Amino acid sequence: xxxQTTNHVLMxxxxxxxxxxxxxxxxxxxxVAPPEHQRDIAAAAVRxxxxxxxxxxxxxxxxxxxxxQDDLLTPDSVFPNNWFSTHxxxxxxxxxxxxxxxxxxxRADILELLxxxxxxxxxxxxxxxxGSGRFLEGTGSLVLDRVNRIAYCCYSERATKDAIYDWCAxxxxxxxxxxxxxxxxxxxYHTNVMLAIGTEVAxxxxxxxxxxxxxxxxxxxxxxxxxxxxxxxxxxxxQFGGNMLELMTDIGPAWVMSTAAHDxxxxxxxxALGAPIIHVPLPVIEKYGGGSARCMISEIFLERK
Numbered sequence: 067x068x069x070q071t072t073n074h075v076l077m078x079x080x081x082x083x084x085x086x087x088x089x090x091x092x093x094x095x096x097x098v099a100p101p102e103h104q105r106d107i108a109a110a111a112v113r114x115x116x117x118x119x120x121x122x123x124x125x126x127x128x129x130x131x132x133x134x135q136d137d138l139l140t141p142d143s144v145f146p147n148n149w150f151s152t153h154x155x156x157x158x159x160x161x162x163x164x165x166x167x168x169x170x171x172x173r174a175d176i177l178e179l180l181x182x183x184x185x186x187x188x189x190x191x192x193x194x195x196x197g198s199g200r201f202l203e204g205t206g207s208l209v210l211d212r213v214n215r216i217a218y219c220c221y222s223e224r225a226t227k228d229a230i231y232d233w234c235a236x237x238x239x240x241x242x243x244x245x246x247x248x249x250x251x252x253x254x255y256h257t258n259v260m261l262a263i264g265t266e267v268a269x270x271x272x273x274x275x276x277x278x279x280x281x282x283x284x285x286x287x288x289x290x291x292x293x294x295x296x297x298x299x300x301x302x303x304x305q306f307g308g309n310m311l312e313l314m315t316d317i318g319p320a321w322v323m324s325t326a327a328h329d330x331x332x333x334x335x336x337x338a339l340g341a342p343i344i345h346v347p348l349p350v351i352e353k354y355g356g357g358s359a360r361c362m363i364s365e366i367f368l369e370r371k
Contacts, residue, residue: 094250107354140170302327307330321339
C-alpha cells in the first residue's frame with residue numbers, strides 16, 4: 067500500500083535567488099528581478115525560506131535543508147522538486163529540465179546524501195532525454211496520485227508528450243494529460259500550480275482546462291479515484307491557490323501553502339479542505355521565482371537505513 071503523504075521533505079536554501087534567471091520567459095507567474103535590487107531580493111528570499119523551514123519543523127515535519135552551491139549560479143535552485151523525486155519502493159528518479167541554466171541544479175552530493183541515509187534500491191536517470199528535446203520537470207510537471215498510480219500532467223514546453231507517457235510506462239502509472247491556460251490564455255508551465263492531490267481531496271482549477279473532453283477526463287479520473295474535488299478559480303490560481311501540498315504533521319495530515327494562497331480562499335473553502343492549514347508568507351519567492359510553497363518542497367518517501 068502506497069502513502070500519498072510524507073512527513074519528510076528536502077529543501078534547498080537559495081544563495082543567488084532570481085539573479086539572471088531566464089525562466090520568466092515561459093512562466094507567467096514570474097517577474098524579472100531588477101538588477102539594482104537583486105541583492106536585497108536574494109536576501110529576502112533567504113529570510114522567507116528560513117521562516118518556512120522553521121514553521122514546518124514546528125509542525126513536526128522533518129526538513130532536510132541543503133545550502134545552495136557556492137561555485138555555480140543557480141537562481142532557481144529553491145525549487146528542487148523539478149529535478150528529482152523519490153518513491154516508497156526505494157526508487158529515486160532524476161528528470162530532464164527544459165532550461166539549460168537549470169540543469170546544473172542536479173547535484174551528486176544531494177543524491178549521495180540521500181543514498182547514505184536511506185535505502186535506495188534503484189535509480190531512474192532521465193536527464194539524457196534533454197538531448198532529444200523531451201522534458202519533464204519532476205513533481206512540478208507531474209502531480210501524482212501515489213495510491214492509485216495516476217500521473218496528472220498538463221502539456222507545456224517543460225512537459226512533452228513522449229516524456230510523460232514514457233515516464234508512466236516505466237513507473238507503472240496511468241497518465242491523465244491535458245492542456246491548461248491561465249486567465250490571460252497563457253499555457254500553465256507546471257501542473258502543480260493548478261492541481262494538488264491529497265489523501266481525500268483534490269484541489270483543481272478546472273476552469274484552466276478549456277477543452278471539454280480533457281476537462282471531463284480529468285474530472286472523471288479524480289472522482290473515480292475517490293477524491294473529493296475542491297475547485298478553485300482562475301484568479302485563485304494566479305494567487306498560487308493551487309500550489310499546495312498535503313504533508314504529515316504531529317496532528318495528522320495538513321495542507322501547506324503560502325499566505326497568498328491561503329488568503330485567496332474564502333473561509334468556506336478553507337473549511338472544505340478537510341484538514342488543518344499551515345501557511346507562510348512567500349511574496350518575494352512567488353513574485354521573482356514564479357513558484358510557491360509546494361514548488362519549494364521535494365518529498366522524501368525513502369525508508370531510512
